[in-house]
Amino acid sequence: MIAELGHFALALALVLALAQSILPLLGAELRNGRMMATGAPLALGQCLAIAAAFGCLMYSYAINDTTVTNVVQNSHSAKPMLYKITGTWGNHEGSLILWIMILGFCGAAVSAFGRELPTALRARVLGVLGLISLGFLAFTIRTSNPFERVWPPAPDGQGLNPILQDIGLALHPPLLYLGYVGYAVTFAFAIAALIEGRVDAAWGRWVRPWSLAAWSFLTLGIALGSWWAYYELGWGGYWFWDPVENASLLPWLIGTALLHSAIVVEKREALKTWTILLAIIAFGMSLLGTFLVRSGVLNSVHSFANDPERGLFILGLLMFYLAGAFLLFAFRARAMIPTGIFAPVSREGAIVLNNLLVCSITAVVFVGTLWPLFADALFGSKVSVGPPFFNSASFPLVVPLLLAMAAGPLMPWKRAQLVPVVMKLWWVAVIGFAAFFVALLASGQKVLPAVGFAFAAWVVGAAFADIADRTALFRTNLGNAWNRAKGLPRAAWGAAIAHAGIGITAAGIAGMGLAQERLASMAPGESVTLAGYEWRLDAVRDEVGPNWTARRAQITLLRDGAEVRVMRPARRYFPVARMHTTEVAIHTNLIADLYAVVGEEEAATGRAVIRLHYNLLAPWIWLGAAIMALGAALSLADRRVRVSAPNRAAARAAAPA
Amino acid sequence: MTRKRRRLWILLLCAIGVGSATALTLTAFQDNIVFFRSPSDIMAERPAPERSFRLGGLVEAGSVVREEGRTGERPTVRFRVTDGAHAVPVTYQGVLPDLFREGQGVVTAGRYGLDGQFRATEVLARHDETYMPPEVADALKRAGHWQPEQGTPPPAATWNTLQPTRTGSGS
Numbered sequence: 001m002i003a004e005l006g007h008f009a010l011a012l013a014l015v016l017a018l019a020q021s022i023l024p025l026l027g028a029e030l031r032n033g034r035m036m037a038t039g040a041p042l043a044l045g046q047c048l049a050i051a052a053a054f055g056c057l058m059y060s061y062a063i064n065d066t067t068v069t070n071v072v073q074n075s076h077s078a079k080p081m082l083y084k085i086t087g088t089w090g091n092h093e094g095s096l097i098l099w100i101m102i103l104g105f106c107g108a109a110v111s112a113f114g115r116e117l118p119t120a121l122r123a124r125v126l127g128v129l130g131l132i133s134l135g136f137l138a139f140t141i142r143t144s145n146p147f148e149r150v151w152p153p154a155p156d157g158q159g160l161n162p163i164l165q166d167i168g169l170a171l172h173p174p175l176l177y178l179g180y181v182g183y184a185v186t187f188a189f190a191i192a193a194l195i196e197g198r199v200d201a202a203w204g205r206w207v208r209p210w211s212l213a214a215w216s217f218l219t220l221g222i223a224l225g226s227w228w229a230y231y232e233l234g235w236g237g238y239w240f241w242d243p244v245e246n247a248s249l250l251p252w253l254i255g256t257a258l259l260h261s262a263i264v265v266e267k268r269e270a271l272k273t274w275t276i277l278l279a280i281i282a283f284g285m286s287l288l289g290t291f292l293v294r295s296g297v298l299n300s301v302h303s304f305a306n307d308p309e310r311g312l313f314i315l316g317l318l319m320f321y322l323a324g325a326f327l328l329f330a331f332r333a334r335a336m337i338p339t340g341i342f343a344p345v346s347r348e349g350a351i352v353l354n355n356l357l358v359c360s361i362t363a364v365v366f367v368g369t370l371w372p373l374f375a376d377a378l379f380g381s382k383v384s385v386g387p388p389f390f391n392s393a394s395f396p397l398v399v400p401l402l403l404a405m406a407a408g409p410l411m412p413w414k415r416a417q418l419v420p421v422v423m424k425l426w427w428v429a430v431i432g433f434a435a436f437f438v439a440l441l442a443s444g445q446k447v448l449p450a451v452g453f454a455f456a457a458w459v460v461g462a463a464f465a466d467i468a469d470r471t472a473l474f475r476t477n478l479g480n481a482w483n484r485a486k487g488l489p490r491a492a493w494g495a496a497i498a499h500a501g502i503g504i505t506a507a508g509i510a511g512m513g514l515a516q517e518r519l520a521s522m523a524p525g526e527s528v529t530l531a532g533y534e535w536r537l538d539a540v541r542d543e544v545g546p547n548w549t550a551r552r553a554q555i556t557l558l559r560d561g562a563e564v565r566v567m568r569p570a571r572r573y574f575p576v577a578r579m580h581t582t583e584v585a586i587h588t589n590l591i592a593d594l595y596a597v598v599g600e601e602e603a604a605t606g607r608a609v610i611r612l613h614y615n616l617l618a619p620w621i622w623l624g625a626a627i628m629a630l631g632a633a634l635s636l637a638d639r640r641v642r643v644s645a646p647n648r649a650a651a652r653a654a655a656p657a
Numbered sequence: 658m659t660r661k662r663r664r665l666w667i668l669l670l671c672a673i674g675v676g677s678a679t680a681l682t683l684t685a686f687q688d689n690i691v692f693f694r695s696p697s698d699i700m701a702e703r704p705a706p707e708r709s710f711r712l713g714g715l716v717e718a719g720s721v722v723r724e725e726g727r728t729g730e731r732p733t734v735r736f737r738v739t740d741g742a743h744a745v746p747v748t749y750q751g752v753l754p755d756l757f758r759e760g761q762g763v764v765t766a767g768r769y770g771l772d773g774q775f776r777a778t779e780v781l782a783r784h785d786e787t788y789m790p791p792e793v794a795d796a797l798k799r800a801g802h803w804q805p806e807q808g809t810p811p812p813a814a815t816w817n818t819l820q821p822t823r824t825g826s827g828s
Contacts, residue, residue, distance in 0.1 A: 161784065161785055163784050233782065234752075235782070296788075296791065297791065298791070299764065299781075299790040299791055299792055301781055301782050301783065301784070302784055303783070303784065303785070303788055304784055304785040304788055306788075341663065342663070343663075344663070344666045352667060352670065353670070356670055356671060356674040357674065359674070360674045360675070360677065360678035361678075363675075363678050363682075364678055364681060364682050367682050368682070371686075371690075381692065382692065382693035382694075382792050382795065383690050383691060383692050383693060384690075384691045384692075384693060384711055384792075385686075385689065385690060385691070386689065386691055386766075388685075388688070388689040389685045389686065389689035389690070392681075392684075392685045392688075392689065393681045393682050393684075393685035394681075396677070396681055397677070397678065397681065519731050519732070519750070519751055519752065520731070520732075521731075521732040577786070578786075579755065579756065579786060580755040580756075581755055582755055597752065599752035599753070600723070600752075600753065602723060609732050609752050611751075611752050
């Protein structure tokens with residue numbers, strides 16, 4: 001019964017989405033106020049319908065309803081309740097419903113918070129969102145209906161892939177989807193602006209919070225995914241340049257460019273067409289990511305068995321939305337006349353440089369990720385592009401980006417001089433060089449990590465210099481600076497904090513360049529040394545969990561003969577899935593991670609394969625990402641976002657600057 | 658500065674950006690493209706010993722041997738990768754991924770030595786038992802293990818029961 005209700009709710013959402021994609025758009029063309037006004041209630045109704053469908057699916061999982069095919073294939077009665085619930089989106093069908101539900105929330109949010117948007121613009125944005133929702137709902141109902149019944153009911157489910165039975169599944173997909181779907185909203189704004197043929201500062205002010213929120217969630221989602229892979233897979237790495245990882249990085253990179261160029265639209269009414277283009281590409285990249293992950297066309301370590309037919313459908317949707325958007329862009333882009341003029345050396349110029357470099361990196365990652373597809377289609381050769389390519393091709397582009405991102409915020413709008421910027425940054429450069437030489441000496445002449453540390457110090461120092469400059473920290477007394485700091489717009493704090501976050505992440509990546517690893521076959525009682533510690537394997541014992549059994553090793557860390565810590569990595573066996581998983585033991589002191597993995601055992605000799613890592617500054621990689629997201633959130637709380645845009649515009653018109 | 662000159666500047670910058678990105682991509686491609694080869698490909702044309710590539714196929718049933726290492730030594734695993742027509746012996750030092758199974762698809766990266774041994778530096782992991790890397794499916798197809806004319810490929814899970822096939826026996 002519940003499953004039928006869910007199916008009905010899904011069909012209802014489809015009908016509402018159909019209405020939402022026609023009525024408001026048509027109403028805006030005909031200037032029919034009543035038709036335009038249907039957008040908001042339709043979006044709200046659609047959101048409720050999808051939420052109901054999602055709730056029904058979640059209920060089926062919670063009670064382990066074995067008459068539902070989707071539950072049978074992906075769940076099991078012995079699973080802990082948390083994983084039964086998160087298992088709702090641990091499969092293709094359920095995760096699609098989550099995706100659409102978040103899109104529904106975004107539509108409802110636009111109709112709720114967008115009361116001050118011009119009526120026609122809001123109607124068009126909601127119409128485009130309805131169109132996107134329509135495509136994905138049709139896709140779900142046509143090819144991936146999660147509410148299909150099975151008869152006779154299975155005695156029990158086949159279980160969830162053990163790798164997904166982790167708290168990471170509860171957080172990573174929802175955050176990632178919030179990011180992906182957030183770009184659907186900026187896309188809708190871009191399309192609406194193209195239809196109207198008008199982009200102004202007010203438009204930029206509405207788009208910026210959405211792109212900020214999407215970027216913030218995407219940053220958290222990617223970081224969480226990276227951290228999850230780090231502790232769950234037990235390879236000791238955090239980023240593998242795998243197609244599925246790159247698929248999430250591409251919209252993030254374009255989103256970063258969009259975030260910056262939207263500021264120029266808002267402040268200076270320049271770069272309008274470019275911002276529209278970025279908004280379209282950002283959503284295109286989100287869809288491409290969805291396609292790559294679900295079609296299985298590329299060999300990925302993070303792939304699950306999948307159905308190529310579904311991939312084709314998503315490719316069709318991608319083509320439809322992008323082709324439509326680019327066609328509209330080609331016809332309407334001319335209408336966007338830039339009014340703000342700026343010199344090459346200026347804040348705008350720095351943002352253009354940022355956009356250029358970020359887009360170049362995107363192009364490199366895009367080509368590297370999709371090259372195996374092209375090579376197969378064009379030359380029939382099976383190739384793969386691995387981490388060495390991405391590292392060597394993106395490094396020369398990241399260097400000028402990090403150099404320039406320090407100078408950008410210190411430049412005034414419109415026209416700037418290089419000399420004052422250099423005067424404000426020379427001491428940061430000195431710190432950067434100092435960091436380079438210290439790291440070089442301390443690491444035993446490893447150049448690349450030292451370069452990484454130098455840039456990390458440079459970026460964090462420059463973020464501090466930016467705030468110091470704005471608060472006149474070194475030019476006046478402390479009390480004065482404090483007062484200025486309190487009056488500083490939150491967006492300025494947000495930008496500086498987000499930039500500093502990049503520096504922290506860079507330091508973490510540089511530190512991982514100095515990571516040490518040791519692989520050994522050990523019998524209980526034996527020990528090996530790594531990173532100044534003696535790691536002694538005490539024993540390997542049996543352990544029993546709710547739906548798994550495990551072999552848990554006990555490793556004692558000794559320093560100068562004294563016991564420092566006990567680590568207990570394990571290797572779990574899930575009988576339902578007939579599959580092993582690795583439970584890494586990590587001990588962190590925020591400076592370094594001690595990381596231990598236990599592998600297979602030899603039954604005859606009692607030896608176990610043990611892999612040990614000493615990962616310097618590893619936690620900083622994700623800490624930096626969290627700081628970036630925090631910066632974006634702070635920027636979202638800025639006064640000019642909170643105070644309604646039209647009121648401000650009206651106030652400014654009354655008192656010309 | 659006039660609009661014309663500004664546009665020229667931006668165009669110039671874009672050209673530099675696109676140009677350098679292309680140049681970087683091409684130079685990095687030259688050294689870092691990794692080819693995929695099936696055991697039959699290796700038998701047909703011996704790869705150069707200094708060039709690393711990816712070898713993929715099924716792990717031959719009954720071929721996995723773990724060598725005892727002394728304390729502190731890197732443990733070694735030996736197995737054979739087959740595509741049904743030919744098999745290549747592989748050695749690997751390290752912890753095998755959780756889903757490494759006899760009779761299942763595998764992709765390894767490494768170099769092919771003059772002694773006819775493939776020294777893997779990496780055995781690619783998977784998250785899902787039924788996931789078949791597209792290259793491996795293709796290699797099996799080419800080796801005649803699966804005839805596309807006879808319909809869709811059998812589900813990857815049933816390929817696990819594949820019987821060991823010795824070099825040259827085909828199927």
